[in-house]
Amino acid sequence: MIQVRHLTKRYGSTRAVDDLSFEVEPGYVAGFLGPNGAGKSTTMRAILGLDRPSGGEALVNGRPYAALRRPAHEVGALLDAAAVHGGRTAYDHLRVLARSNGIPDRRAAETLEQVGLAGAAKRRVGTLSLGMRQRLGVAAALLGDPGVLMFDEPVNGLDPEGIRWIRHLMRDLAKEGRTVLVSSHLMSEMALTADRVVVVGRGRLILEASMEDLREKFKKDVLVRSPSPGALSRVLAEAGASVTADDDGALLVQGLDAPDIAGLAVHRQIPVHELTPRSASLEDAYLELTEDSVEFRTKEGAR
Numbered sequence: 001m002i003q004v005r006h007l008t009k010r011y012g013s014t015r016a017v018d019d020l021s022f023e024v025e026p027g028y029v030a031g032f033l034g035p036n037g038a039g040k041s042t043t044m045r046a047i048l049g050l051d052r053p054s055g056g057e058a059l060v061n062g063r064p065y066a067a068l069r070r071p072a073h074e075v076g077a078l079l080d081a082a083a084v085h086g087g088r089t090a091y092d093h094l095r096v097l098a099r100s101n102g103i104p105d106r107r108a109a110e111t112l113e114q115v116g117l118a119g120a121a122k123r124r125v126g127t128l129s130l131g132m133r134q135r136l137g138v139a140a141a142l143l144g145d146p147g148v149l150m151f152d153e154p155v156n157g158l159d160p161e162g163i164r165w166i167r168h169l170m171r172d173l174a175k176e177g178r179t180v181l182v183s184s185h186l187m188s189e190m191a192l193t194a195d196r197v198v199v200v201g202r203g204r205l206i207l208e209a210s211m212e213d214l215r216e217k218f219k220k221d222v223l224v225r226s227p228s229p230g231a232l233s234r235v236l237a238e239a240g241a242s243v244t245a246d247d248d249g250a251l252l253v254q255g256l257d258a259p260d261i262a263g264l265a266v267h268r269q270i271p272v273h274e275l276t277p278r279s280a281s282l283e284d285a286y287l288e289l290t291e292d293s294v295e296f297r298t299k300e301g302a303r
């Protein structure tokens with residue numbers, strides 16, 4: 001598991017991470033979401049012992065990275081896929097990494113196979129496309145068969161097939177009982193992959209919730225169609241709901257759930273033709289959550 005406790009990282013006067021706490025447990029995909037500059041990469045680097053915290057701590061399986069006995073067997077990460085030695089072949093790149101971490105050579109071939117790069121084993125890393133380098137980075141993360149995996153913006157540079165592949169991979173890794181933390185600045189991406197989200201802005205925690213709770217929190221209203229809208233809206237208003245009508249004559253009801261509305265309608269024998277709970281889109285929810293944390297905003301985004 002991953003535990004981040006009161007983590008703070010300052011670069012000069014910039015607080016890249018500011019008293020951030022959250023936990024990720026095994027068995028689900030946790031999306032780490034926030035606008036550019038929110039502190040996601042810095043947090044991941046702190047978890048991997050690549051950045052020393054200014055305060056607080058970041059633990060893998062209960063220990064700071066430096067105290068892990070066999071780190072590559074406990075945590076693997078894809079950070080910056082471009083940062084690899086371009087002259088080596090894909091296979092050699094992995095074999096060197098494996099050897100320096102006490103991992104048998106055979107894992108280099110196994111992980112190349114796992115990420116779909118077996119056919120490119122002898123190609124020099126410098127000649128691989130960005131998408132192939134992302135896959136190679138994933139292979140490196142998987143080398144030690146670790147129980148904790150972190151991916152920083154893994155869909156960058158991948159084509160649609162690659163994006164689908166990485167989504168499945170992350171879900172499979174979680175199903176195998178691993179701890180999976182994946183960062184993104186796109187809610188649309190996380191909506192398809194993550195079971196829980198940790199949303200950050202300006203280095204601080206904005207929200208930690210299951211995807212379900214997030215949808216529930218941003219549910220908007222219930223759309224109700226009835227041939228007797230006047231009678232139904234009086235009944236619903238008496239029950240404490242606030243009711244408006246849309247242009248089509250459907251009622252938009254806030255303050256009562258769909259089952260309550262159905263119960264009241266049945267009780268008063270008012271026919272109902274449609275009853276649809278409506279949520280704000282997750283994208284809208286995310287924009288609302290992070291609107292005060294965006295570093296650079298276009299006019300379009302400010303509306």
Ligand SMILES: Nc1ncnc2c1ncn2[C@@H]1O[C@H](COP(=O)(O)OP(=O)(O)OP(=O)(O)O)[C@@H](O)[C@H]1O
Nearest residue numbers: 011014016034035036037038039040041042043185
């Ligand atoms: N080495 C560094 N020196 C100075 N400032 C830094 C350094 N690394 C990060 N920062 C600053 O810390 C803040 C958080 O950056 P970080 O890269 O962690 O954010 P992020 O959420 O990963 O964003 P992105 O999605 O753009 O990668 C930013 O304001 C960034 O400019």
